[in-house]
Amino acid sequence: MSTVLETEEHQALRAAVAALGKRFGRDYTTDLARKGEHPRELWEAAGKLGYLGVNLPEEYGGGGGGMAELSIVLEELGAAGSPLLMMVVSPAICGTVIARFGTEAQKRAWLPGLSDGSLTMSFGITEPDAGSNSHRITTTARRDDGGGWILSGRKVFISGVDISDATLIVGRTEDAKSGSLKPCLFIVPRDTPGFTRTHIDMELHAAEKQFELTFDDVRLPADALVGDEDAGLLQLFAGLNPERIMGAAFAIGMGRYAVERAVDYAKTRTVWKGAPIGAHQAIAHPLAQAHIELELSRLMMQKAARLYDDGDDTGAGEAANMAKYAAAEACVRAVDQAVHTLGGNGLTREYGLASLVTAARVSRIAPVSREMILNYVSHQTLGLPKSY
Numbered sequence: 001m002s003t004v005l006e007t008e009e010h011q012a013l014r015a016a017v018a019a020l021g022k023r024f025g026r027d028y029t030t031d032l033a034r035k036g037e038h039p040r041e042l043w044e045a046a047g048k049l050g051y052l053g054v055n056l057p058e059e060y061g062g063g064g065g066g067m068a069e070l071s072i073v074l075e076e077l078g079a080a081g082s083p084l085l086m087m088v089v090s091p092a093i094c095g096t097v098i099a100r101f102g103t104e105a106q107k108r109a110w111l112p113g114l115s116d117g118s119l120t121m122s123f124g125i126t127e128p129d130a131g132s133n134s135h136r137i138t139t140t141a142r143r144d145d146g147g148g149w150i151l152s153g154r155k156v157f158i159s160g161v162d163i164s165d166a167t168l169i170v171g172r173t174e175d176a177k178s179g180s181l182k183p184c185l186f187i188v189p190r191d192t193p194g195f196t197r198t199h200i201d202m203e204l205h206a207a208e209k210q211f212e213l214t215f216d217d218v219r220l221p222a223d224a225l226v227g228d229e230d231a232g233l234l235q236l237f238a239g240l241n242p243e244r245i246m247g248a249a250f251a252i253g254m255g256r257y258a259v260e261r262a263v264d265y266a267k268t269r270t271v272w273k274g275a276p277i278g279a280h281q282a283i284a285h286p287l288a289q290a291h292i293e294l295e296l297s298r299l300m301m302q303k304a305a306r307l308y309d310d311g312d313d314t315g316a317g318e319a320a321n322m323a324k325y326a327a328a329e330a331c332v333r334a335v336d337q338a339v340h341t342l343g344g345n346g347l348t349r350e351y352g353l354a355s356l357v358t359a360a361r362v363s364r365i366a367p368v369s370r371e372m373i374l375n376y377v378s379h380q381t382l383g384l385p386k387s388y
């Protein structure tokens, strides 16, 4: 693995996280996922060591780094067999939005816990009737008489709500002047009356479960609103670049894990006289190709992280989208080739690769689909007209 673009601190972080990931191992995560449980011990260990909050401000218990560091943590845990989707959500999206736009009280209430792993937050934007078109979301907050909020609506596919202390919900409030609806973010604690969740039965072998959420006139205090009511869109966008950079890290780590397993197998499995299957170019070349594609997508991820950490939100947007696209495509191909390399064993539980087939597909769909990234690049980068 090339680390030429990384500082010595980054390389040390990689090595330390890789050691933690190895200590737990893939069997730990898959056994818990099979039982429907979350890898809490790993999450807590990563939190205690400062890895979960490595991007969050030091004055609130974080490491004072950025997305360069957080993406290293997720990539290395994935490469050790534990791709933790909640890292995309809790420290990257929710932590970033609160750190950048939250009130002082919100920062104090959430950031230390998100940093050390004692608090977890999920993030809900997707709605059944809006899907990829987040401009169409209808979850709405209106003011109650006491200055608080009443939230109504539905969300779908929201990860980890059962294990989260609260969910950061993207809703809308009515603009007093124009009457139009504008996006706003609300912190909704897990046990708030009227906030219910229904588990969605996914064909997905993962550490996190997905839920459909219902907000039935959920009463929230005034300070449930994150930051400024009039800067909702700006605040939301602040969370999207970290989300995409971490989407890339999730995919690269998983892809690396799969390629490594396949290469180990191809070096020793011998079915013809003389040479192991890895000597056949039909096996070797696609693995080499998968490795190249993963390395290339890491380069784009590093570029996106650097731009974002340097404060260039706009520049980071294009790179973060491209990194997420490239990493997801590389991951899907890497996992497919890894499974194929193992022949029948690629589909056994013992070798643990088959469960990655659906997990890899997640990186193509969430948090933003491949097509929506292609749309973004078509319109924003190439200036092509829109069809919708």
Ligand SMILES: Cc1cc2nc3c(=O)[nH]c(=O)nc-3n(C[C@H](O)[C@H](O)[C@H](O)COP(=O)(O)OP(=O)(O)OC[C@H]3O[C@@H](n4cnc5c(N)ncnc54)[C@H](O)[C@@H]3O)c2cc1C
Pocket: 089, 122, 123, 124, 125, 126, 127, 130, 131, 132, 133, 156, 157, 158, 159, 160, 204, 210, 362, 365, 366, 367, 368, 369, 370, 371, 372, 375, 388
């Ligand atoms: C495992 C998992 C975890 C998730 N976790 C979360 C979470 O924690 N929080 C959250 O808010 N959401 C979450 N999601 C939701 C995810 O972000 C959405 O599934 C995704 O954004 C796509 O929305 P959709 O499923 O409604 O698909 P749709 O919008 O219905 O799209 C269906 C297909 O049509 C394509 N398509 C749609 N519009 C266009 C267009 N204009 N041009 C070309 N193609 C188009 C899409 O790319 C896709 O292939 C999760 C999803 C999964 C699968």
